[in-house]
Amino acid sequence: MTQELIPPHSRRGSKYAARTVPVSETGERLTTSAMIASLDAEGRATVAAPFGHALVDLAKFRDDIVGLTADLSKYTDLHVFAKAYPEKFYQMGMAEQVMISAAAGLAREGFTPFATTYAVFASRRAYDFICMAIAEENLPVKIVCALPGLTTGYGPSHQATEDLAIMRGMPNLTVIDPCDAIDIDQATRAIADHPGPVYMRLLRGAVPKVLDAYDYRFEIGKARLLRDGGDVLFVSSGFMTMRALDAAENLAQEGISCAVLHSPTIKPLDATTITAEAAKGGRLVVTAENHSITGGLGEAVAGALMRAGVHTPFRQIALPDxxxxxxxxPTLHDQYGLSVAAVTASVKSWLAA
Incomplete structure (x- = not known):
């Protein structure tokens, strides 16, 4: 096999350094699509568009539910709602700030708006509009955003690796990072009843179903212990809870016992449950998140432990700053330490140190 040099972006060394792509003997590039919005769900059942279908179910009984999107209904699963309730759907075009302002206006008139876009556009482009038009007024707008963290290969323009850090600093805003289709379905219904504004990350398309095996029930502001163990305590959110559960199975085969505490609410953090589990002692506490190591779940948990006076060995699995x-x-998750194999290897190395 030969290697072909191509010049686009690389984050290794110089920003514009050449990188290599494997090619076959016939010269064909051995690459896969960079844009994979649905997670690999090999060996797992999946649910199609759980957010869109949950919103449709809500609208059957609630006239206040409306949906808005910034030209991304298909890619945030809001097209399911738009098809069922076209009179309650608003296509705002590529204008995130306008969408947020319109959602605020609808909320003032008694509606419960669900506004969808990509996480990068809500957290970076529309931040001030969310802050001033929605959060300061504590309006019940639900901002639901696809492509959180490293769930796309399109690079920094679409990878919202810092959205949790941005959003958890905003007063009045509840921040949710659900794990799977079960979590998304239940969280959508819960945030519809929540009286204030919410920012929720979204896995879309064919979403794996995992938490139904753990007698799980989503509740805003609550972490749930999915499995117990004596050597390691994972505190995780988003799809990294799936990875923590899989890594725990791998580690169990080597005699390492792992607990997994799923924390889908990043703000308000369930500091009571987290500190109580960490305080049991004798376990390495490992936070696992699909987000930058700066300002997300890991630092929120570390702060909670320090404020509670809980001192325990602590490590973070997260994206680099x-x-x-x-x-x-799949390549990027291996590269940046989010794959099951990478999580397993990291924990083993920390325990051996």
Whole structure:
């Protein structure tokens, strides 16, 4: 096999350094699509568009539910709602600030708006509009955003690796990072009843179903212990809870016992449950998140432990504080330490140190 040099972006060394792509003997590039919005669900059942279908179910009984999107209904699963309730759907075009302002206006008139876009556009482009038009007034707007963290290979323009850090600093805003289709379905219904504004990350398309095996029930502001163990305590959110559960199975085969505490609410954090579990002692506490190591779940948990006076060995599994490469998701998850194999290896190395 030969290697072909191509010049686009690389985050190794110089920003514009050449990188290599494997090619076959016939010269064909051995690459996969960079844009993979649905996670690999090999061996797992999946649910199609759980957010869109949950919103449709809510609208059957609630006239106040409306949906808005910034030209991304298909890619945030809001097209399911738009098809069922076209009279309650608003296509705002590529104008996130306008969408947020319109959602605020609808909320003032008694509606419960669900506004969807990509996480990068809500957290970076529309931040001031969310802050001034929605959060300061504590309006019940639900901002639901696809492509959180490293769930696309399109590079920094689409990878919202810092959205949790941005949003958890905003007063009045509840921040949710659900794990799977079960979590998304239940969280959508819960945030519809929540009286204030919410920012929720979204896995879309064919979303794996995991938490139904753990007698799980989503509740805003609550972490749930999915499995117990005596050597390691994972505190995780988003799809990294799936990875923590899989890594725990791998580690169990080597005699390492792992607990997994799923914390889908980043703000308000369930500091009571987290500190109580960490305080049991004798376990390495490992936070696992699909977000930058800066300002997300890991630092929120570390702060909670310090304030509670809980001192325990602590490590973070998270994305680096840098702009990430573009590429295929399985490769990037290995590269940046989010794959099951990488999580397993990291925990073993920390225990051996």
């Amino acid at each position: 840098e702009f990430l490469d573009a590429g295929a998701l």
